[in-house]
Amino acid sequence: xxxxxxxxxxxxxxxxxxxxxxxxxxxxxxxxxxxxxxxxxxxxxxxxxxxxxxxxxxxxxxxxxxxxxxxxxxxxxxxxxxxxxxxxxxxxxxxxxxxxxxxxxxxxxxxxxxxxxxxxxxxxxxxxxxxxxxxxxxxxxxxxxxxxxxxxxxxxxxxxxxxxxxxxxxxxxxxxxxxxxxxxxxxxxxxxxxxxxxxxxxxxxxxxxxxxxxxxxxxxxxxxxxxxxxxxxxxxxxxxxxxxxxxxxxxxxxxxxxxxxxxxxxxxxxxxxxxxxxxxxxxxxxxxxxxxxxxxxxxxxxxxxxxxxxxxxxxxxxxxxxxxxxxxxxxxxxxxxxxxxxxxxxxxxxxxxxxxxxxxxxxxxxxxxxxxxxxxxxxxxxxxxxxxxxxxx
Numbered sequence: 001x002x003x004x005x006x007x008x009x010x011x012x013x014x015x016x017x018x019x020x021x022x023x024x025x026x027x028x029x030x031x032x033x034x035x036x037x038x039x040x041x042x043x044x045x046x047x048x049x050x051x052x053x054x055x056x057x058x059x060x061x062x063x064x065x066x067x068x069x070x071x072x073x074x075x076x077x078x079x080x081x082x083x084x085x086x087x088x089x090x091x092x093x094x095x096x097x098x099x100x101x102x103x104x105x106x107x108x109x110x111x112x113x114x115x116x117x118x119x120x121x122x123x124x125x126x127x128x129x130x131x132x133x134x135x136x137x138x139x140x141x142x143x144x145x146x147x148x149x150x151x152x153x154x155x156x157x158x159x160x161x162x163x164x165x166x167x168x169x170x171x172x173x174x175x176x177x178x179x180x181x182x183x184x185x186x187x188x189x190x191x192x193x194x195x196x197x198x199x200x201x202x203x204x205x206x207x208x209x210x211x212x213x214x215x216x217x218x219x220x221x222x223x224x225x226x227x228x229x230x231x232x233x234x235x236x237x238x239x240x241x242x243x244x245x246x247x248x249x250x251x252x253x254x255x256x257x258x259x260x261x262x263x264x265x266x267x268x269x270x271x272x273x274x275x276x277x278x279x280x281x282x283x284x285x286x287x288x289x290x291x292x293x294x295x296x297x298x299x300x301x302x303x304x305x306x307x308x309x310x311x312x313x314x315x316x317x318x319x320x321x322x323x324x325x326x327x328x329x330x331x332x333x334x335x336x337x338x339x340x341x342x343x344x345x346x347x348x349x350x351x352x353x354x355x356x357x358x359x360x361x362x363x364x365x366x367x368x369x370x371x372x373x374x375x376x377x378x379x380x381x382x383x384x385x386x387x388x389x390x391x392x393x
Contacts, residue, residue: 050149052127055134057143058105060084060098072150074120088120104131104144114151125152173227180223187216228283228351232358235277237386242278244271244316248305251285258290263299269306274314274385280359287352288318288379296320296377312385313365321376330369356381 046053047067054065062080070076073088085094096115104111110132118124129148136142190212198206248268252259259266266289285305292303297320307316325333336354353367356379360367365382372378 052146052148052150054080054146054148055143056084056101056146058141060101063143072119090118093118100131101144104133105141108133108141125150126155127151177223177227180220180227183216183220183223187213187220190216222351228355232280232283232355232362235280237275238277241273241275241385242281243273244281244307244314245269247278247281248285251282251289252305255286255289255293258293262293262297264293264297264301264303266303266305269304271305271307271316272309272314272385274309274383276363276383276386280363284316284356284359284381285318287356288381291352291379292318292320292322292377296322296324298322309385313382314385315365315380315382317378317380319372319376319378321372321374324371324375325369325377333369334367353379 049066050068052066052069052072054069055063057063062083065073065077065080070080073080075083075088080088085097088094089097100111100113110130112128112130114126114128116124117127127148128151129146131144131146133141134143134145190209193201194206194209194213201209245268248271252266252268255266289303289305297303301321304319305317306319307314309315334353334357336351357367360381360383364384367379367381370378370380
């Protein structure tokens with residue numbers, strides 16, 4: 001008894017009818033005796049896995065495990081058979097494990113949980129565990145099979161990365177905010193001198209002041225964009241779905257001045273409503289439509305805004321009919337500060353599309369660009385619609 005590769009054999013009898021538990025030596029002999037060559041190969045594969053694999057009957061009694069589980073508990077398979085979690089863990093931990101096992105047995109469904117476990121040697125580890133019921137010859141649930149993976153190091157690495165990102169964003173925010181302060185008077189004073197002392201300054205001095213003002217404005221725009229990128233955060237979803245078409249039209253209305261100067265129109269199609277923060281949707285449409293005005297349009301052009309839903313995933317697009325983006329640049333343009341060939345002679349900081357990508361990832365999706373049929377660029381932003389929780393949850 002106890003062989004992982006023969007579940008039906010282990011559970012074909014009710015535990016109350018079994019003979020007294022054999023000794024460890026008897027168990028090991030039984031394990032070896034019941035292994036055919038095929039079962040031996042399967043056993044080798046199971047033992048080669050780094051994940052813990054273990055089997056318990058309906059009463060929570062261990063009936064088999066692999067090498068990784070042996071190493072985790074510190075007991076051989078033969079030594080574990082016949083024992084319960086109360087023999088390996090403290091009472092509170094064993095009660096939690098047993099409660100989960102009962103839920104699996106009662107529901108007949110797989111259970112997935114991340115749980116901190118204190119090993120018998122005292123070390124705390126985070127296990128990603130999946131438990132599923134298995135059935136005996138009579139078709140009734142005979143017990144559970146569990147597979148657990150130690151993800152402690154991965155979790156620690158993820159937390160370290162998150163902390164590093166938080167520190168980087170805080171640094172970016174601080175630097176950007178502090179650098180904006182001296183820029184305002186630099187720009188203001190240079191403009192003041194040009195306007196009020198024009199008659200006293202020669203052409204060269206006026207040109208220098210103009211360059212100071214332009215450079216200051218460029219730096220100020222860069223700081224504003226860096227602040228936007230640094231302050232994009234994952235926000236709580238709204239209680240009700242947001243009308244994306246209404247948001248897009250509000251953005252278009254706010255950009256009416258730029259659209260008028262560029263001689264460009266925007267057509268907003270039917271857009272699916274979804275439960276994502278409105279402020280993030282505003283940033284997406286604002287950045288993409290401005291990007292199309294600057295880099296993808298000539299006078300008389302029309303920018304198209306549309307979207308579609310596929311299950312819980314929603315994709316919005318902003319389409320122009322301009323010069324397009326070379327294939328080898330289509331991934332790089334979402335990098336911070338990257339300026340493609342078509343944007344070299346245009347104003348911009350190279351941060352807007354990086355902000356779009358960050359928002360898309362925060363919302364469980366991604367951003368990419370495709371060629372518009374007939375010429376131009378179609379920017380797409382995918383995000384996951386956050387479903388309402390069932391009542392009582």
